[in-house]
Amino acid sequence: MHHQFVPTQYYRALGPYEPVLRLKSGDTLTTTTVDAAGGDEHGVTVTPRGNPQTGPFHVEGAEPGDTLVVRLDQIRPNRPTGWARSVVAPNVVDPTYVKQLPETPLAEWAINHDDGTATLIAPTSTIGRLTIPLEPMLGCFGVAPFRQQAIFTATSGEHGGNMDYRGFVAGTTVYFPVFEPGALFFLGDGHAAQGDGEIAGTGIEISMSVTVTLSVLKTKTIGWPRGENQDFIFTVGNARPLDQCLQHATTEMLRWLEQDYGLDAVGANLLLSQCVRYDLGNMFDPAYTMVCKLPKSVLPARKH
Amino acid sequence: MHHQFVPTQYYRALGPYEPVLRLKSGDTLTTTTVDAAGGDEHGVTVTPRGNPQTGPFHVEGAEPGDTLVVRLDQIRPNRPTGWARSVVAPNVVDPTYVKQLPETPLAEWAINHDDGTATLIAPTSTIGRLTIPLEPMLGCFGVAPFRQQAIFTATSGEHGGNMDYRGFVAGTTVYFPVFEPGALFFLGDGHAAQGDGEIAGTGIEISMSVTVTLSVLKTKTIGWPRGENQDFIFTVGNARPLDQCLQHATTEMLRWLEQDYGLDAVGANLLLSQCVRYDLGNMFDPAYTMVCKLPKSVLPARKH
């Protein structure tokens, strides 16, 4: 079934809140997300800032210990401009350099849906008229956390949240551990494009029209968000510092290889050692994000 | 001029040692490197293990405060097999997972120069016969460090050293700050291929035939290694933890943009914010490595 859902309220934490809609496993959902500051498709601020989330969506049959499968079918900016911070965050430069970071107003970017680009239109600087490709993605999405916590949308964890990974584009499938009955899926914080690390604290923030297909893998338990696209499988570690993100993601990948690809520990280690790739997600949050990837070309057949 | 140099001794530290050869700025050098354990092209151990370095090479006219330009012209494995550790290092998995890492002998990989692949031939495991593309690179190279230090080849710093970055392949140009008269260039630790992070502590370790062209940029001072290839410019931060590597690399990139590309601070920050990419170099050393990249497609013209 394909649901159309128009949100009328938003949450700034992922938690065990009352679902706004109940779906069956396999259903598709089209909805909208406001931007990080609560701005909708008309540029009107409809809810307070802080990565407001659409949802939660209850997926029938999802129980703690299962896995929620989120296929990102479409992620499209639904208005003509996005905004961004203009200066990198003080935590991504040398402490001795922080005083040299400029103070600058927010940037404004024009979205061209026809040629698939974003163009910087303010503030003016020596960079002039910068045009880059659109890469629409979701910055913050996930499920209700374990032990009935409610965790705010600036950070991330085993439940997903504010991961700001450039890989979360349409065509990608994401897996989340289920901690609450119905999983309780949330989504928001769309970016028209973003640099690795979201090092200025924002991508090009914009409201989105999003279509996802949600389904449940019963009795399949994972520890951290996982995903796959045409070329790679990947695992996501959310923590601080980056070293720990990488440890979580690498450990989760070793487990995945042993559980689902029929590899023993030696085989999994041999494969990972020479073939692994890492991407940087968010490095601005309380919790950072790193992604551990393996090319499907080197993987044995999946058993499960 | 094109020098052919056959090494007869090796160093396991980068320091202010007597040069083995003196070159003019712009000269090309072809030489060989032994593998990380001191094995040469015949598989004979000719020097003790620990990333033994060929060199140092003195480049005439290089003075402290200048920049050494190293064009990596050719990096070719010069024997039929390489070796690797088989298990990822305990520092790249969750501390609670360390006890589950297997104990396994070194891996052996056969190099096929004809089709450009490496094939795992031992130990046997469920991964079977794994074949991956050759991506020959230098793991450890650089110049004599500042203040006449001698720093061992397991680690890295402003002077380069054991960075284990997959991007150091033929066709790449690398820039090092010069701290000693003549720069004193060292090279070694070739890998036939490597995963990001060198997370098992080795790539596919092999002896190499290497050709580089060395030249001096006078009165051009940089803080950290920089580089460029056909598509990207990049900066390299060597430190621990990863957060600090990224801070060094990002700061160095901001400086580069302002010094050489005619950008003011606002322009440099705007560009970096939405276009930056990060790669992971070594995450096994005492010092880790992260690389900050920008696509040349978004760069203004270089002024210097």
Add this chain to the structure above:
Amino acid sequence: MHHQFVPTQYYRALGPYEPVLRLKSGDTLTTTTVDAAGGDEHGVTVTPRGNPQTGPFHVEGAEPGDTLVVRLDQIRPNRPTGWARSVVAPNVVDPTYVKQLPETPLAEWAINHDDGTATLIAPTSTIGRLTIPLEPMLGCFGVAPFRQQAIFTATSGEHGGNMDYRGFVAGTTVYFPVFEPGALFFLGDGHAAQGDGEIAGTGIEISMSVTVTLSVLKTKTIGWPRGENQDFIFTVGNARPLDQCLQHATTEMLRWLEQDYGLDAVGANLLLSQCVRYDLGNMFDPAYTMVCKLPKSVLPARKH
């Protein structure tokens, strides 16, 4: 007024839950806490493990932006034995050493209230009969977090939580930022004694009889928990890694000195530079804890 409160339920998260009791600012409260595994004064498990909290207690007049003052009047173990993990956590030793950590059952410690000591009675080992002084303290306590989050009791933040600082003994006054009306104070996780860092993941875990006096500082806003005892004032930073804990605590101390002690920025920096002391709280949690201290002997008179 002095309240006696007997808990009948416990929370494993600090959040915006319904208060169990309402107090006036200045009231004193005597209650009990179960141990980290839910064991009460009779050694009976009355609630699931995970630092179950007594509370929350609503303090009249406390509003977001105020400060809650918690005077720790009395913290007394109320049963004859406590338990502890016997082996240090894998994250506090070198990754290469983790495989050498032994596997051992929980330790049991006998509490002697007469001479104020704890004596190790199991497991048997070469350490024999180890007797150490009692230093009863609260491991996990604090208030409801900001933005209506519910954060589990294994970790810590601006709201307090599982800080496991040896300085939280009777005679200490602790200050928490107020995020919810009534502050919503929670307490639990008593330790008869503990090493710095709680490096095995537990102190000597025991149920407690606790007396605290709670009051409100109106329109006094702080960023992180603060405290004082007879000799020191201190600030508490909860985060990961330790470097960031120290940054939070040091920044909060600089703010305190400028806000309340009449110091300008130069004076605060001069004082801190040569007189600061740091203590380690928890280094086992998702979030670690470090404490920044100044001796009262070097402080100017408090203005506020």
Add this chain to the structure above:
Amino acid sequence: MHHQFVPTQYYRALGPYEPVLRLKSGDTLTTTTVDAAGGDEHGVTVTPRGNPQTGPFHVEGAEPGDTLVVRLDQIRPNRPTGWARSVVAPNVVDPTYVKQLPETPLAEWAINHDDGTATLIAPTSTIGRLTIPLEPMLGCFGVAPFRQQAIFTATSGEHGGNMDYRGFVAGTTVYFPVFEPGALFFLGDGHAAQGDGEIAGTGIEISMSVTVTLSVLKTKTIGWPRGENQDFIFTVGNARPLDQCLQHATTEMLRWLEQDYGLDAVGANLLLSQCVRYDLGNMFDPAYTMVCKLPKSVLPARKH
């Protein structure tokens, strides 16, 4: 034998340099150290800044794999004023707070040898006339590093170096691993007093008259600096970030307990878990320092 040595040159790296004096194991040495900026007892700059070291001193019979024992007999400031940085370093505060750190000239402190105090005499600020107790200590000392490295005096490692630990006062005995024949002992960077972490980047920097007694423990191999005073034994971890310092120090302490105190792994872990204390050394260097301590009151008798 008691040697009097007057230095005429200084090193800014610890390395395998020609000894300035040869001692027998058990000999006592009285010498002087210049301050961190190269200033001597007359306040004259006699050598370039950067923790210049007196030495190296060769101790007869010390071979790689042995331990050098350094008894700190006397450490006395030998001039009437010391200097200090006035502002804490940007790496010890929140990145978002760095821009609020003031710019201030160096501080000057008057040393009163009669009453054992230091008094701040410049710059003027709201802190006024601050007087604190003298705690004379050595900031940077140690031995030539492993593998014939030469490592500059701003940082630290297994060989010691710039640890800036307030515990290195007269009456303390320090143990260093020996990497070079004769150990090659260096010393310098005296502080009249210092806050934990040396968070402004200096203590009260001053030239010193120092007496030490040097001896060799044959065939006693240690991994990191160790020490003891009247009340505690301790181990020193030098690395970055603090988490790793603590891991090194804790691992070294477990090894010490098992090797020299007759404890099995379970006993060592039980003891450490509830009795450990940690101190912060330098948090300004490239490498930070943390110290793991155990009270002698809880230790079994030393076997070796």
